[in-house]
Amino acid sequence: MAQLPLKLKAIQPFLKVANDMRKKDPVTAYYCDMHAMQTGMKIDSKSPECKSYLIQLMTSLEKQKAVLSVDPERKEQVSSEVVGEALIEEQAMKLFSVADAKDRSSDFGKNVVRLFYTSSVLFDVAEGLCEELGEEASHHRKYARWKATYIHNCLKNGETPQPGPVGGLDDSWEDELENAAAGPSTSHQESYAPPPVPTAGPAQPPAEPPKPVARSKPVEPAPSSYEDPTPPYSDPQTGGAELTPMQFNQAQKLCKYATSAIMYQDIPTAVDNLEKCIRLLKTGKE
Template structure:
């Protein structure tokens, strides 16, 4: 990444952590880095595109995006929205799962806090493709709350409680350190994150991505098993490929190829149930 950004204007303070996450992922996952910058660009334009300092900053950010887009070339995750969206979502949920597993095992540390918080930032970035699903809205809110809660407990010398105990849509503010700080009088939200809806039950076995801040002795992957079904990492990768091919076919209105690949993915994922 050759284009350097000028100091971030105060108006864009809310975007500083997304840009920092982009920088951290330049060597880990350029696709993730690209969409974090694109999110910052789109939201920066909404915040202030007229003042001289903001225009200068956005211009440099646009240069970064153009350079990175050229570096990525014909990468499917850049040229096809459906592939890019799946890439960012999978990466965010992998980081979420790592942090959630650490939390439920009672292992509270800075890396898991950062993974929770970074997952929430990546779910922010996912909005460049459209509105988040209700499930991902809850994941994002829970991840930010959990990062806040554990950060404050450790700072105050307290032992955090694992899982969603005490979470009923706490409010938070972002501080300058990249973690979130609770408000003194949090408001009630419109939903409660119930233990039975925890993402771990939906995403068991998602691989921890490079750079997810997992300690060296953390297993890189955990096989998925549920109700007698056991899928290998290779099975998941192949199923993702079939879905990607189906998405590509739909872009060219090739329904037969799309259906064929979706059927292959479905057969792979359900074969061991039969």
């Protein structure tokens, strides 16, 4: 690949994660490259420099897909964006969980920064494959971005980061986090550098970060309410609930998560998501 044009600097984080994932998770690398190309097309697809670079990236994507399609399982993963989105979001959550566990045990270092930031980048990639991220995924992305920046600044200034959520997050910090989304620096001396955020004096935690959402299984409704939905949610023609477009979208996502879990032979997660979907379709509630 040619050198990344300056105009396309915003796609650098996706290309960096793609290169990091290339050997251990080529499907994730493929979707990161694809998101980089799609984002780059929106930025500038007409100037000679950008057009040339994006054509090279497109050619690379076609070669990657051809190689991955030899494996039937991977062929489905790169052919179906529904399956791909579930896979990428699951990968993002896995990295977030590892980073959050290390952070809460005060195991600070560049690896934790990398894990948090990579997680936030993968959430961006997942969002590009669907209409919008769910509330939980959006919350985790925001928190991961904040934590990567905060820990990096602490280490840079010789400060000891505080584990877990600290203080509060005001509107100005939310703006800075959005501006920081351009990604790591282009330095070849470091394998990773998170987005710089201006600080005055010793590194201090921003006002209040969003707190991670606890992931717990839903409380099962009483058998009577599950088997015989109440009239307000009943659809006499289908025996199910009268759902809004947003609820139908949520049901589709639950099926998608179940499919992804089945691919990883994670039966409990698959069953949990399918039960949520059935309950949503029958009652209008998860």
